[in-house]
Amino acid sequence: MSAAVQAQPHTRLLLSGNDAIARGVWEAGAKIASAYPGTPSTEILESLALYPDLYAEWSVNEKVALEVAIGGSMSGARSFCAMKHVGLNVASDALMTITVAGVVGGLVIAVADDVGMSSSQNEQDSRYWGRFAHLPILEPADSQEAYEMVKYAFELSEACNTPVLLRLTTRVCHVKAVVEIGERVVHDITGFASDPRRWVMTPANAKGQIPAQIARETKLLALAESSPLNRLEDGKDRRIGFVTSGPAYMHVRECFPDSPILKLGFTYPVPVGLVEKMASGVAHLVVVEETEPLMENDLKAAGLSRIHGKDLLPRLGELTPNVLVPAINGLVGEPLPKGSVYPKIDPFPRPPTMCPACPHMGVYYSLSRLRKQVQISGDIGCYTLGAGHPWNALDTTISMGASMGIALGMDKARSAETKDKGVVAVIGDSTFLHMGMQGLLDIVYNRGNVTTIILDNRTTGMTGGQNHPGTGKSLTGEDAPRIDFAKLVEALGVAPERIRTVDPYLLPVVFKTIKEEIAVTAPSVIITTRPCVLSEFYDRQPPFRVIDETCTGCGNCIKVGCPAITVKRTETRNRADGTSHELKFTTIDTAMCTGCRMCVESCGPKAIVPAQPTAVAQQ
């Protein structure tokens, strides 16, 4: 639990940006908060759910989350929603029109860009969305600023009748730093007042409001030019003046303590006047922003000269000191930093793996056996790891819920070579409910020959185990109606005999079911039934071990992909035809094993048996 929930006002706490934002949202008197989980933004709502006197929900996707917050704002409640960068793409349809209509209660949208791509399918600069929607953009550099700016964002939203975009990056969300917290202010909900000319966006009504949106930008620019969030920190080394925002400011401040720095927090509309004032006193201006050259291009368009930015600095990834210093030193002819004295040692890669007993392994084990007969369209979640070793059983991953639409396109675009292949879409439960249902509906409607596998592990796994409509619990842990996937897909039009429910631990059953369904030309759905091993629903069983004398070294159990199974010894055997192959004799780490039996199912010679109680005790 975030320490900030129970802390007294005016105490100093070590808080992540996400926890600091949650505290700020609550202190601002927000009454409505919504999100769909997404790294690095997930913990904001998890934290907010712990505060009193505020409604917080996991929404099914980011568009719905934003719509819930819009409804709250229209009703006069200060409202907040959070999402990761790609979530704002999903929410953008609602965003692009609410920005015309404006707000009643302050409306703040926090969007977290995964700069450096620790857990995302792309790296995008969400400030583009803010500009596209004519929104003011605030960019905190650390937890304290995130806390302060989100509070100010509600004020700004109400003062200028606009949603406000709080742009975060991973280095704000997940860095813990010292924050001094304050007290909650009360903002009572005023209630919804019907005003169709404002809220019913027919062309006539929308046209009437667009001039106000344009006028709003003039007012926002004046505010940005005078905002205390934009400050000049003077310095005596006038060879370079920096213009910077977000956590990049911290890196600049650390590396160039003597340089003048224009530190921008209110970054759109860009306060060109402030930059002009600074530019006259320095030889070069360098804009340091993550990731796209947005401020830089605006400043160039405003006619400022001697501006550097992405000509020196990379357009992708973080602008950390080890990136920044060599680039800047090159500009002013300083020697490059010496770097580390110790050589880089690269032992072996250690990519993320599925957990021991992860039910996804049962499906990927079977798909890898059928690899030559199927095209496999994947989706976003833990099961994206199926693309990796040892399964290599994914052909595509693009965006949330895309597996089925892409599978349908593949089905309709078969060549002579692929005409007999099975087309399989693989998607998780949370992702299916997020954006997947429409894809399946499209397959049914257009008579697609696609087998959809819903990996229902009863959680939102990759983001750390959040609830959704398929888990039977809400964000706050209360009981919630639990969606029945079999009934849902039947309602979407899949024939009842083509809806198969399987235990993913029973490898032969999974294999046979997939084989049967890809042989059928109608839309089919296979739903797996085992929960995530990290969830409260997982039923841990006693571990297994390998009998050395019985193990033939075939290595089949390794192909399950369980991290608890390791190769103990190898032997090279020569075949009669002169070729050779390697036998792999395995062992099971009984401390990691949770007794799922998948390796038992994979073992021909029956060398895997329950570990003796004494063996457990020795561990």
Next chain:
Amino acid sequence: MNDVITNILICGIGGQGVMTAAEILAQAAMAQGFDCKKSEIAGMAQRGGVVTSHVRFGRKVWSPVITPGTADLLVAFEVAEGSRWADHLRPGGTAMVNTIRLAPPIVSSGLYKYPADPVAQMRAAGVPVIEVDAGTIARDLGNLRLVNTIMLGAIADHLPFPATELEEQIVGRFRERKPAMVEVNQRAFEAGRQASQRGNADVTARAVNC
């Protein structure tokens, strides 16, 4: 308080408790009146991948990231991970390494080889390494989860504040929630300290022999 920043890089594998250890260390530094930042890339950390956490503290900390070549202390929860991050140490920095070897599936299935002796590799590169067999110590104390406390004990005499302050930060957490765990954590902390002192003597002896 002077302007010196202490940089501690903690590395290991998802699920080992790297982030918890970093959190405890950061809280201890903050309790000493330091400004402090703790940063990690944790996106897929639960899934057995590489995890690092950066802890920086001093009078005023700006960047939350430790620049390669500037870490005062590297705390490795796994020996090959220690070798992977050793180049982040500053000259004269120390690598405190748990000697446990944890092979990922990519190694156990034969695609890659686990190095025979990562500590020897680090030493050959000139890195001062202190070995701590935290797995064995934890097993002797009866609970594998104590590795975390043992490793914090191991670095406790390498910090710019008294070891007891770090110990109090650990014990304080258990005192509220699991009082039964206080004593065994105190023993684990002390065992980590002693193991590190023995390891340090080895390093010093080796330096003399050279």
